[in-house]
Amino acid sequence: MKRMKKIMALMLAAIMMMAMSVTAFAAEGATGAHTLTVNVKSTEPAQDLKGQTINLYKLFDVTESKSGETTNYAYTVNNTYKAALASVLKIDETSKDEDFAAAVTKLGSDNATAVQKFANDFTAEALTKNLSATANSGKIKEENKTSYTFNDLAAGYYLVYVTGGKDIQSSLVTVDAPTNTVNLKTEAPSITKTANKETAEIGQVVTYTVTGAIPDTTGYDSYVYKINDELTKGLDFVNDANGTACTDNKVAVKVAFTDGTDASTAPTTAALATNNSKKMSLDLSTWVRANQGNKGKAFTVTYYAKVNKDAEVTNNNKASLEYGNNPSDTTTTTPSEAKTNTxxxxxxxxxxxxxxxxxxxxxxxxxxxxxxxxxxxxxxxxxxxxxxxxxxxxxxxxxxxxxxxxxxxxxxxxxxxxxxxxxxxxxxxxxxxxxxxxxxxxxxxxxxxxxxxxxxxxxxxxxxxxxxxSTGSLLPSTGGRGAIAFAVIAAILVFGVAVSFIRDKRKEA
Structure with missing residues (x-):
């Protein structure tokens, strides 16, 4: 019996040591410095983080343990976002941590439509209720920035949201390894500009088309969305394809949705700079905020310019987009150029x-x-x-x-x-x-x-x-030297005949 008790005691000690080992492993996985590198969307059109702010929301704390080759994860809801999570997942706020985690798991596997909807819905809820992010990048100012790394993060299940995207497409990622990466799904607002002519004569009118999309302004008290355009000296803004001159520092524009949605409330004129008629600014800020039911939809802006006497081989026409939720700190995109050669x-x-x-x-x-x-x-x-x-x-x-x-x-x-x-x-x-x-x-x-x-x-x-x-020699003519030469020859012949006649007369005598 005593021998059996000793054996049981040794087994219990071993079990406790194993448990402690697992606990220690779990603790190690939940603490320490973690990094998360956020990459821009890798597909076309090319993306840039300049002017963007990346927000991280840690929805769950994460601990992990291993049982053989299997890794087990335990999630604890972040109380900061518990009410928002409960609203989006449609469960009671008093539910247990495992109930919150189970509700997310039931949405599907990686990149499932329901999972993406959950991410987007939570983002909208957080923006609407002004919930503070766990961490943020601040406004990124570097040119051609395609990735950003967060350091010293605690392990957790994070939602990644980039401000100012043309629509909300947040990303979800578990940060549990020393280094972690996530690829963004959202696109920053952008525009493209095209011309109906690649070359043109002076006096001809070129039609320009700028294509953009209604941005998602959820949670913003204000939002700036302006298209700015500048012509080179060889072009002048005109009001139509017939070349009608602009007046009152305004130029006519036409805004239309590409799918035929009614855009009749959009502005019909853009402002020309009072000190430079080559610069145009079309303010669509009010219109895009009023069209949040059409967010993500593409639209076009059409306007005209006439080639003038100062035309050069390359007549550049640059359009850029100015946008942002802070009117005093907006972002301007890299200009989109349309070139019409003369x-x-x-x-x-x-x-x-x-x-x-x-x-x-x-x-x-x-x-x-x-x-x-x-x-x-x-x-x-x-x-x-x-x-x-x-x-x-x-x-x-x-x-x-x-x-x-x-x-x-x-x-x-x-x-x-x-x-x-x-x-x-x-x-x-x-x-x-x-x-x-x-x-x-x-x-x-x-x-x-x-x-x-x-x-x-x-x-x-x-x-x-x-x-x-070419210049050539004189062509043949009548009269002139030819006639004189003929007269001289005739005179010589006459003189010869006369001499012969006189000789004959002398012989007869």
Whole structure:
């Protein structure tokens, strides 16, 4: 019996030691420094954490233990969020910790729809009730920031929420290892800008479209959402596709949902800066807050700009989004650019024999071969001294070469789009023969800042059209020296006949 009692005592001691070992392991898993690295959403469009704030809500404390190869987890509800969790999970707030954990488990496996809904619903509840986050990153100011690491976290089951997303898509992660990572699901507000033309002539109107989405402003007392746009010097804002000029420092815009949802309450004009008519600002703050029933939906903003006489090869049009829940501390996105190119036509008018530059040659330019042959609908220009620009309101259709070298050429017409044109010489320099056929000129876009030029389908590597003129010898004529020579010969013949006649008379005598 005594022997049996000793054996039982030894077994009990062993069991207690094992229990203590498990408890020690559990304690080790629940304490100590943990890190959590939060990565931006990895899919397109590319994301950036600049201007964002990452909030962590520790919903449960976590302890873990191992039984052989099996890891066991025990969760304790964080009292700070107990009421919000009970509301979202639809259980009694007085429920036990294991009941809260079981309610979350029943939602499904990783990334299940119900699990994501739980995360989003809790976030909305926390924002609405102004619940403080367990930890936050503060507003991230670094450029091109794609990850952020929290240090010295206690083990737990965390919800990760990034402020200012276009919709609430929170992430859930258990922090129990020394290092942990989570990939965000949400996207920061962003816009993209496109143009209906890649190249354009001076005088043409370009249609611009900016695409955005209604952001989720849950829990915010205020929210700023402004689209800011700035044109380069070669473009001017206009009110429509016909090029109607803007007045009263306003430009007309059209806002529409891409799925056809009614957007009639959106603003119809944007403000132009009083000191710079190239800058536009469209304030959609009130409209997006009034459209929270459509959060996440895409919408477009359409407006127009006209290419002017100051057009350059690359006419940039940059639009950026300014947003945030603090009007005095907003975030501005990296500008989205739409580039509309305008090109010059450089002509080198030369003497075919000497290759010297020729002044005084007159040309006209046409958009079709038929017009070129008929001399109709020539492109109108303004300018002088070898430099001209396309000008739709001008009546001048000719441009004239100069003797001076302007940079490898002696005649330029600026403001053309990438397409085929026909160049006609209307008057040759004095003493030279005029060209009889139109020259086909092809301008082709080659990237944002480069282009190619062809003359009659042959590439001009220097982008300059060489136009040669010839001068010839005098053509045959009647009269003049030919007649004099004939008269001299005739006189000699007459004189010879007379001499012969006199000799004959002397012989007879």
């Amino acid at each position: 090109y010059p036509l450089d002509i080198k008018k030369i003497n075919k024999k000497t290759s010297g530059l020729l002044a005084g040659a007159k040309f006209s330019l046409y958009r079709s071969e038929t017009d070129a042959k008929n001399g109709e609908n020539a492109i109108t220009v303004t300018g002088s001294n070898g430099n001209y620009v396309v000008d739709p309101v001008s009546t001048t259709t000719e441009f004239v070469s100069v003797e001076k070298d302007l940079g490898g050429y002696n005649l330029r017409v600026n403001g053309l789009e990438a397409k085929d044109y026909w160049l006609v010489e209307t008057q040759a320099p004095e003493g030279f023969n005029k060209l009889t056929d139109p020259i086909k000129v092809t301008i082709t876009k080659d990237g944002d800042t480069n282009w190619t030029v062809k003359k009659n389908n042959t590439a001009e590597d220097d982008k300059i059209i060489d136009v040669e003129n």
